[in-house]
Amino acid sequence: MLSAQQANRRYFRQAYRSGQHGWAVEEPSPYAVAFLKRLKRQVPGGKLLDLGCGEGRHAILAAQLGFRVTAIDYEPLALKAARHFAQVKQVRGIAFRKADVFSLPFRASSFDIVLDYGCLHHQRKAAWPAYKASILRLLKGDGFYILSVFSRRFRLFRGSRRRWHIAYGAYRRWFSKREIHEMFAGDFELLDMCEQRGRGGGFWQVLMKRRAETR
Numbered sequence: 001m002l003s004a005q006q007a008n009r010r011y012f013r014q015a016y017r018s019g020q021h022g023w024a025v026e027e028p029s030p031y032a033v034a035f036l037k038r039l040k041r042q043v044p045g046g047k048l049l050d051l052g053c054g055e056g057r058h059a060i061l062a063a064q065l066g067f068r069v070t071a072i073d074y075e076p077l078a079l080k081a082a083r084h085f086a087q088v089k090q091v092r093g094i095a096f097r098k099a100d101v102f103s104l105p106f107r108a109s110s111f112d113i114v115l116d117y118g119c120l121h122h123q124r125k126a127a128w129p130a131y132k133a134s135i136l137r138l139l140k141g142d143g144f145y146i147l148s149v150f151s152r153r154f155r156l157f158r159g160s161r162r163r164w165h166i167a168y169g170a171y172r173r174w175f176s177k178r179e180i181h182e183m184f185a186g187d188f189e190l191l192d193m194c195e196q197r198g199r200g201g202g203f204w205q206v207l208m209k210r211r212a213e214t215r
C-alpha cells in the first residue's frame with residue numbers, strides 16, 4: 001500500500017509524463033503577477049523560493065521581475081519542463097532544484113519571499129505543521145509569503161460534503177477562510193486575501209507578511 005505522499009508523487013509523475021494535468025503550463029496566475037509586482041517595489045531583487053514550482057510559470061515570472069529565484073519540485077519531469085521554458089524565454093539565473101517541501105536543503109532565513117501556487121493543498125492536514133515550520137525557517141524575519149490554495153468553489157468539490165478529493169492517487173483539499181487564518185494569522189499579517197471565483201476559479205489568493213514578533 002502506498003503512503004499518501006507516495007501516491008501523490010506517483011500522480012504528479014504521471015501528470016507530467018502525460019501532460020494532462022489541468023493547470024496552466026506557461027501562463028502565470030494574474031494574482032501572482034499582481035502580488036509580485038507589488039513586492040518588487042518593497043524588496044527589489046529579493047530572493048524568492050517557489051515551492052512545488054511545476055513547469056516554472058511563476059518562477060519565470062519572478063525572475064523576469066528581477067527577483068533572484070530558487071524553484072523546487074520533487075518531480076524531475078516538471079523541472080525538466082521548467083528549465084526548457086526558462087531557456088525558450090531566455091530567462092537566466094533561476095536555480096531549479098529537485099527537493100521535497102518537507103526537507104528543504106537551504107540555510108535558515110535565506111529568502112525574502114516564499115511562493116506556493118498549488119502545493120500546500122495537496123498535503124494532508126497532519127503535515128501542515130511541518131510545512132509551516134519549513135517556511136518559517138527559510139523566510140527572513142521581514143519576509144513575505146504568497147499562497148494559492150483551493151477554496152470550496154473549486155470545481156472538484158462542488159456538490160461534495162467532503163473537504164478532500166482523491167483521484168488517481170492525488171490528494172486535494174479545500175481550505176476555508178477560517179482555516180487559513182488559524183494556520184497563518186499567528187505568524188503572518190494577511191495583507192491581501194481574496195477568493196478567485198468564476199470560470200477557472202475556486203482558489204484563495206493570499207499575500208502575507210511575517211509578523212515582527214515571530215522573527
Ligand SMILES: C[S@@+](CC[C@H](N)C(=O)[O-])C[C@H]1O[C@@H](n2cnc3c(N)ncnc32)[C@H](O)[C@@H]1O
Nearest residue numbers: 012052053054073074075099100101117118119
Ligand atoms: C498543482 S501543481 C502546481 C505547479 C506550479 N506551482 C504551478 O502553479 O503551475 C503542484 C506541484 O507541487 C509539487 N509538489 C507536491 N508536493 C510536493 C512536495 N512534497 N515537495 C515538492 N514538490 C511537491 C508537484 O510535483 C507539482 O509540480
